[in-house]
Amino acid sequence: MENAFDLPAVSDPMSRHPKIPGPGEPIRLHHSLCYGCGDDAPIGLRLKVIAGEGFTVSAQMVVEQWMQGGPGVIHGGVLTAAFDEILGTAPLTIGAPVVTAHLEVDFAKPIPLGSTLHLDAEVLAKERRKVFVRASAHLGDPENPVATAHSIFVEIDLKKHFAAYRDDAAQSRP
């Protein structure tokens, strides 16, 4: 299994997908029960991911008490989940439905409860089915990130990839 974020020297050609919403517009939920973005998830981050220019997306998240690691700051896994969601949405700007294969997170500063976390992600390159995406998080000053992430997502056939699991999704409703 490969496990390194190693950008290809040359990217395959990428173009913005014609159906992606314009800059400032929300990108449709990929699944209503998704922990990262789903409106119907019993527990979740409910991130609203907004399309940006080019291959970029963004989102904001208020760090609530239940997201706490401790004490008084965000749990690293919650931050990683927020990164996963925004990183995984960015490839839709090039029309690629993906799943996470590899995700690296660098935690630069503690993130206090009550903060508004600003998340930005950008597709950097594509090589065959692999999509290379980076993200950063800040608390209001983009020049002062509190965390960054680098990831490799792999393009999938949505219907085939989830075919064996879809029935369980409905049964897992509360």
Ligand SMILES: CCCCCCCCCC(=O)SCCNC(=O)CCNC(=O)[C@H](O)C(C)(C)COP(=O)(O)OP(=O)(O)OC[C@H]1O[C@@H](n2cnc3c(N)ncnc32)[C@H](O)[C@@H]1OP(=O)(O)O
């Ligand atoms: C749909 C819209 C989504 C919107 C937002 C989503 C946000 C949330 C995203 C998630 O959390 S997804 C859930 C967590 N991820 C998973 O459950 C994925 C589990 N893993 C798999 O299903 C498979 O391992 C995977 C589809 C990623 C790859 O298996 P495949 O058999 O289809 O592909 P293959 O193994 O041939 O690998 C294809 C390429 O990816 C590369 N690759 C695979 N795993 C890798 C890895 N771990 N690190 C680096 N590269 C990797 C592999 O080397 C190869 O590169 P090359 O083209 O250069 O040969």
